Amino acid sequence: MARSDARVTGKLDIGVVALAGIDSKQDMTTASQFVKSAKIAKTSIVIHDSVAAIYATTKGRPGIVVNSGTGSFAAGINSKGAYARAGGWGYIAGDEGSAYDIGLNAIKMAFRSFDGREDNTELSKILKRRFRIEEVDDLVSRIYHNGLTVEQIAAVAPEVISSAQRDMISRRIINDAGTELGQLVCAVADRLSMTRRRFPVVAVGGSFRSGTYLIRALKAEVRRCCPKAHITIQVDIEPAQGSLSIALEAFRKRH
Secondary structure (H helix, E strand, O other), X not given: OOOOOOOOOXXXXXXXXXXXXXOOHHHHHHHHHHHHHHOOEEEEEEEEHHHHHHHHHHOOOOEEEEEEOOOXXXXXXXXXXXXXXXXXXXXXXXXXXXXXXXXXXXXXXXXXXXXXXXXXXXXHHHHHHHHOOOOHHHXXXXXXXXXXXXXXXXXXXXXXXXXXXXXXXXXXXHHHHHHHHHHHHHHHHHHOOOOOOOOEEEEEOHHHOOOHHHHHHHHHHHHHXXXXXXXXXXXXXXXXXXXXXXXXXXXXXXX
């Protein structure tokens, strides 16, 4: 949204910019310099978008948010205000438990079934219908010649989640994804010394929309490492609300 669209006149007092992809100190330095040069506010605060997600769900109180959308991550804040994040390394290096991860594993398992290395699976029908192919092996040319985008692969996930009620291999994929997401939460809780404390874990992202098995596996893994944690599902969040909370907190500290 442009400043004119938001009807902003003059310079803002505090601006909070939440960005994805700032995964190193160098990334943060570069992003901060860019935002500062844009002069959108007298004081500009640049944060990773996971911080905005935390504030949108826990309002800055101690807790952990775990996200499974196209990508995945977990991030949290403890009672001392310390922040930690796990995952979010992108589709090549990470994103375990994400919609992309679920979709990619569905493709792999369909190929294994085609080979005879796995039992027959409903995933084969799902992929043939979605990509309009006659046989599963026809998908090879789509992958390596035409190319499949991250979004196209991630879009398979809802059908895999739905088929988990009927298909053992789909169920295994979803259970593994939920466990991976739980491990992200456990890693954050351990780094923040929260494993023995009572705190909320908020699961967000489209993968949880109807993911009974996904949620069940997530809860089982989190309870293993953080028995006092309370898990809730909040599929849709508005990160801008988190950025607003951070801006208000910064404003109160200054006045």
